[in-house]
Amino acid sequence: MHDRISNKIREFRKRDGLTQEELARAMKVSRQTIISIERGRYIPSLPLALKIARFFNSSTDEMFSIEEGY
Numbered sequence: 001m002h003d004r005i006s007n008k009i010r011e012f013r014k015r016d017g018l019t020q021e022e023l024a025r026a027m028k029v030s031r032q033t034i035i036s037i038e039r040g041r042y043i044p045s046l047p048l049a050l051k052i053a054r055f056f057n058s059s060t061d062e063m064f065s066i067e068e069g070y
Contacts, residue, residue, distance in 0.1 A: 004067040010038045012056040012063070027051060 036042035
């Protein structure tokens, strides 16, 4: 069994009316990176995770969670 990292990036992004491209530009990453993170296919580095959480005025605990035994 593996743990899975889930996130609320899409939820926060839509709440704030941002496109994936706009968020990607703000984070200085590609749109594909944002897509992959939102879909749970890519786990962001710690600095990027912190930057995303800060951008949405959130904590990393609120933005990201671990689903054990997935």
